[in-house]
Amino acid sequence: MSGTFVGMPAFPEAARAAVHNATLRGNLRHATHTIRAKRARAVAELDDWPALREAGRRIKDHTLRHLDRYLEQLEESVTAAGGTVHWAADAEEANRIVADLVKATGESEVVKVKSMATQEIGLNEALLAEGIHAYETDLAELIVQLGKDRPSHILVPAIHRNRGEIRDVFRSEMGAWGRPAPEDLTDTPAELAEAARLHLREKFLRARVGISGANFMVAETGTLVVVESEGNGRMCLTLPETLISVVGIEKIVPTWRDLEVFLQTLPRSSTAERMNPYTSMWTGTTDEDGPRAFHLVLLDNGRTDALADQVGRQALRCIRCSACLNVCPVYERAGGHAYGSVYPGPIGAILSPQLRGTASEIDASLPYASSLCGACYEVCPVAIDIPEVLVHLRERVVEGGPAVRQGNKVVLKPARGHAAERAAMRAARWAFAHPGTLRAGQRLASRTRRLHPRTLPGPGRAWSGTRDLPAVPAEPFRDWWQRTRAGRDGAE
Amino acid sequence: MSSRDRILGRVRRALADVTPDERPYGEAVPRDHLRVHGERTPEQTVELLAENLADYRAVVHRADAEGLPLLVMRLLAERGAREVLVPSGLPTRWTAAADVARIHDRAEHTPQRLDRVDSVVTGCAVAIAETGTIVLDGSSDQGRRRISLVPDHHICVVRVPGQVVSSVPEALERLDPARPLTWISGPSATSDIELDRVEGVHGPRTLEVILLS
Incomplete structure (x- = not known):
């Protein structure tokens, strides 16, 4: 572009x-x-x-x-x-x-x-x-x-x-x-x-x-x-x-x-x-x-690459009406220039990374320029499910995988900036696959809950600066279930 | 390889998931939308056209065949028009009463020459009530596209109810895509300053529509 x-x-x-x-x-x-x-x-x-x-x-x-x-x-x-x-x-x-x-x-x-x-x-x-x-x-x-x-x-x-x-x-x-x-x-x-x-x-x-x-x-x-x-x-x-x-x-x-x-x-x-x-x-x-x-x-200029993506290709239905920009809470506050493309707003966030690929910093960040509220989809006169494509492109940025660039099949590497996200997801996957460890961890978290900080340290501070951290309950859900429902309703 | 072949090749590879037995166009595209919005008599349709034209700041007049030349004369006089562009097939009666120089629509006129003309009078191909639109198709009573564009004052005569349809689908059915078409809904306007509509940019800033019965 x-x-x-x-x-x-x-x-x-x-x-x-x-x-x-x-x-x-x-x-x-x-x-x-x-x-x-x-x-x-x-x-x-x-x-x-x-x-x-x-x-x-x-x-x-x-x-x-x-x-x-x-x-x-x-x-x-x-x-x-x-x-x-x-x-x-x-x-x-x-x-x-x-x-x-x-x-x-x-x-x-x-x-x-x-x-x-x-x-x-x-x-x-x-x-x-x-x-x-x-x-x-x-x-x-x-x-x-x-x-x-x-x-x-x-x-x-x-x-x-x-x-x-x-x-x-x-x-x-x-x-x-x-x-x-x-x-x-x-x-x-x-x-x-x-x-x-x-x-x-x-x-x-x-x-x-x-x-x-x-x-x-x-x-x-x-x-x-x-x-x-x-x-x-x-x-x-x-x-x-x-x-x-x-x-x-x-x-x-x-x-x-x-x-x-x-x-x-x-x-x-x-x-x-x-x-x-x-x-x-x-x-x-x-x-x-x-x-x-x-x-x-x-x-063409990237359109056939977008066409090759079975989820993303719906962006090519766009008739450039700009209704999605006008209803978007993110666009209203950030303005069009922040999207770094002639296509700003929700449609730009799914179109630019498909036409240009996700190699640059701006293109890799665009699928995240949304709260996924779905107002864009509601007003779209050709019913492009923009949130669906945003989530799909986030996955592509974080996980990499097969895509088509300039007509050639390529395998994208996972984006560098998302190492912590991937590590967290890997840890979660491992924990959910090991129920004993998960249970022990949850119990430990419940018992130490009075000691938990109200805000996150380091880079997490920006996130917790405007949000309350979710409160850890006094008893993990699975323990509560065992205690109150075990043996009833056909549970174990 | 030519770029044509390269692009078509890319398209075909991108569509590898499309099977040859996909539903044909006729079945794949439903047409559950309405042909016309609401039920109206022909008179009510003309009334709706007048309302919607006026809503977008076109000035609407009514006349019968006898009154038309006098109305055109009055509109041109009020405007102070000295020269008026006339397409070759425009009924001469329409401008017969007006005391103006008639400039005929000719290929050799330069745009600068057209820019010095005060007004233009044309017929139309079809008018759409639901949207307040008149469509010109370059027929001999409408002339080349530029003559209804460069002068600042356009008088368009619509024969009612014959030339009036209710809706966009009905209009497309009547029009010939091989002809150059201009759809006009009110005078030139812009929404480019703070997304608010302002009339009057490059096209005629005054559009007068005469409903001729």
Whole structure:
């Protein structure tokens, strides 16, 4: 994934700074609570929500189970409609394909629709290295780009910024990128949106190359779908002569009709709207309307590795709505940056370690960035059981074992940082296998219970600093059982 | 090996647990969700469309065939529009009363030229009541996608009840995926500042929908 995040510290370290930032916590709390209530209302309008959710889950599962077939079908339909399909096994290859396509047009700047896939592969940085300037046109992406910041939310990458901070970024940075912000810019959202409109309009009108992702690709028709709000997507998809779309291979749905499910669940789950302001659908190229050349870059970059994991593959159902971020108590407090990936929040905690592997400190720590409360699963419009995958990935981190990386079968070593955990588990296993020792130990613990410390020593202090240690009973359970129930109820 | 073969090979190896006798698409995907939410007469469906359009800040008007040219004239005049974009197949009657220069939708117009036009008048392919959405499909009364995008003022005429459907599933059935489609639900908006919806970014900031009966 993006080089931006290389060398990120583990989640607890990164989160520690974030939770002490009162402004950040205030911004996140305000935004996530606003959207939470609205989403619940939008979802409640549809009395068949559970059926839509189940249909979405099944459509995506079926597609993933026959992904090879649907990829070939999609390639055929897109090609028949006048598009060109490229295949990219990893980020580097995707970036090279896009850079070469842009260079072939002779252009040195491109306009971009917000796209998670292009953030994931670090496309902007790769293009810049080739002398090509990529302008982000989504309002939140613009805020992030101008502020030399990193995205912290899937839908609203600048969610960690409040209106005052956004005004400051616009005032100080817009001038260096193009049309400056008005001198008297205030922090009302309408004025900020107006400033972005004026700043970006000149870029849209002169753009010759547009770059996008896609929310859905329909295998049977070759249709791509982009769901958006501002109109920047429509600008990038229709005004340039060349359109390049970089899309993850898991974004396929088999049929045109399948869109009826996701076009109902996605807007309500993400922006809590009955329908988002603009949805664009295009199939290849159309004579004299929109781009004359259309390139589709199909991106793997770890997705097939996730597909090989029978528990983890459900993460590939994700339609990037970000409802799970908005309800997550951990995300609300730690913010998106602590996740060290363009995919933050609960979905990021299961997606990043699967796309990137669990070798780095941050990726090995992500499955632990959760209290397993399950709110994410409740709101997920494609019913991804995020807690289940988190626990599965924790096991992989601690125990190691077989996995697939870059298409190759590997055996992962147990992670180093979890030696104490493994030792404790080994000791527990041994103790439970030796009932005599277990009984003796429990009796000893009961008799010495008045001497037990209230807090743990050493590194355990952090854990017991905010919790009471469980009290040891005066008599072990098994002794109590023997004494009171032995011989009755058919017990021994 | 090409990347295509490499990726397809990885996919096939990843799916080694999938047996060839798995349920086909038709059986694997249940469609227990509703085709339409609630029961309505055609008039009530049009009413719901008007409500939902207005809820997302589109301005809704009603007219009959006779009143339409005058209404279009009034809306353009109130806006102070001097130039209006018209798709090639737009009934000429619709803008006949308006005292404006008609700019025809042509391939050779540059985006900069379109940016100087005040308003655009189009028809639509279908309108969805439950979501307050109008869909354009590039037919001759709607024109190229860019003409309903660059001008800041869009007047869209919906023939009711003929062009109105209740729901998203019904709309998809009527639409042709081979055509370039634009679904519009209210004027351009953003939720990017504190996750709160604000109208008016890059697309037309004023959307007026005329329900033509």
